[in-house]
Amino acid sequence: MTLTLKFHDSVRHLSDEALDVLTSESSVFFGRRWLRMLDAVDLPFMVRGELSLRYAIVSQGEVPVALAPCFITRSQNIYTPYALEKFFFSSWKKGFANAGGLSRVAVTVADLYHSLARLTGAGIDGGVFVTSPLSMRSGIICSPQSPELARQARELILQGLRELATSERLPLYFYGVDGDDAALREALNSASFQEVFIYDDNVIDVPPGESLDAYLGQFKSDARRFLKKEMAHVRDAGVSFERVSRMGEMGELLERFYEVTYSKYGSEHIRHPPAFWSAIEQHVSPEAEAVVGYQGGEPIGFSLLLQKHDEVWFYRVGRAEAGASETPLYFNLGFYEPLRRAYELGARKLWLGPSAYETKRRRGARRHPLFSYLWIPGRWPRTVLQPYVSAYSRVTKAMAAGSPQKNRMRKTP
Numbered sequence: 001m002t003l004t005l006k007f008h009d010s011v012r013h014l015s016d017e018a019l020d021v022l023t024s025e026s027s028v029f030f031g032r033r034w035l036r037m038l039d040a041v042d043l044p045f046m047v048r049g050e051l052s053l054r055y056a057i058v059s060q061g062e063v064p065v066a067l068a069p070c071f072i073t074r075s076q077n078i079y080t081p082y083a084l085e086k087f088f089f090s091s092w093k094k095g096f097a098n099a100g101g102l103s104r105v106a107v108t109v110a111d112l113y114h115s116l117a118r119l120t121g122a123g124i125d126g127g128v129f130v131t132s133p134l135s136m137r138s139g140i141i142c143s144p145q146s147p148e149l150a151r152q153a154r155e156l157i158l159q160g161l162r163e164l165a166t167s168e169r170l171p172l173y174f175y176g177v178d179g180d181d182a183a184l185r186e187a188l189n190s191a192s193f194q195e196v197f198i199y200d201d202n203v204i205d206v207p208p209g210e211s212l213d214a215y216l217g218q219f220k221s222d223a224r225r226f227l228k229k230e231m232a233h234v235r236d237a238g239v240s241f242e243r244v245s246r247m248g249e250m251g252e253l254l255e256r257f258y259e260v261t262y263s264k265y266g267s268e269h270i271r272h273p274p275a276f277w278s279a280i281e282q283h284v285s286p287e288a289e290a291v292v293g294y295q296g297g298e299p300i301g302f303s304l305l306l307q308k309h310d311e312v313w314f315y316r317v318g319r320a321e322a323g324a325s326e327t328p329l330y331f332n333l334g335f336y337e338p339l340r341r342a343y344e345l346g347a348r349k350l351w352l353g354p355s356a357y358e359t360k361r362r363r364g365a366r367r368h369p370l371f372s373y374l375w376i377p378g379r380w381p382r383t384v385l386q387p388y389v390s391a392y393s394r395v396t397k398a399m400a401a402g403s404p405q406k407n408r409m410r411k412t413p
Helices: 016-022 032-040 043-047 084-093 102-119 147-168 182-190 212-217 221-236 248-265 274-284 328-345 357-361 379-401
Strands: 003-008 052-060 063-073 127-130 172-178 194-205 239-244 288-295 298-308 311-319 349-351 366-375
Touching (some): 003 147, 016 032, 016 063, 032 274, 052 147, 063 147, 084 102, 102 379, 127 147, 147 172, 147 182, 172 182, 182 194, 182 366, 194 357, 194 379, 212 221, 212 328, 221 239, 221 328, 239 328, 248 274, 248 288, 248 298, 248 311, 274 288, 288 328, 311 328, 357 366, 366 379
Parallel strands (some): 127 172, 311 349
Antiparallel strands (some): 052 063, 063 127, 172 366, 194 366, 239 288
């Protein structure tokens, strides 16, 4: 039967049953619950810029067999990872601006290619972003069908997305493709997309049938005592942790805790208004729950956990008071309580988010690569910018590889 592709501005026309079948093997960020939540929130407000949400959906007859969420934006103020001009040029070169030697050369090269991008009409002031909004993951989700059907659906979506980007005169950008998604990566490379390393995620492998005691047992004695002390510190201070599913009632508090924690970095973070927490509770629960820390009966911090199948995601964290991230309260909210929950659920992986690689590695995490894929309409602008994008990827990967890697805590390498 012939496959057809259509773009929709929501998934409201699809039944829960159809979405559940289509996304049965997907991560939480592409599941029916998450997609329903996206249709319920004010995405432009949350990401600080205008966008138009789209869903590329392939159907066989009346049955949806593949789906890719995406959005179109030309906003200059949008959250930086969703702004190609800032991400590839102005924001990226800030790290080199005050350094000497080759760093000054890097800034000069970035400025040169920034000008060339504008001269060629590459459309870097916006983009068609193929990603699950509010996440760091991109993908084309295919229902459990034959590999051949999935391949055809994937190619049809890529063709449609290229046509959409061409009509909008904007680059097409897959943001956050999992390094293990071999089928999608092969399809993107075959379709002349340019691969870009962006950063590593942090993940802990959780052996089945084990417990937190087994986790601690993998560390050397001094490190094990340190970790136990870190876990016990907040409890000795009278802090207790509770899992909360009714997040809508705490929406204003959770919003404030998140703002207190991240506003010290400026405005480069996603907003989380009370309506978001209500939508999370209504649409994503029970795949979403908050761990709330209490002291003296008063909430002092939270972390938001997501789970589906055998994966748990530490997704958000916030505290009543701003301060350094490396504190016992932070690590209990952002590490030990999520890990405890992963063991309870029988999960196989706990995703901790990028950055702080050495800190998380010393507590058992390993790096997991994420890539982006860029396609620019027009052979001339694509050819002109290809060397810069390649250099960007190499430098980013080299900077990530240059982070400290000494193994000071674990028994085994």
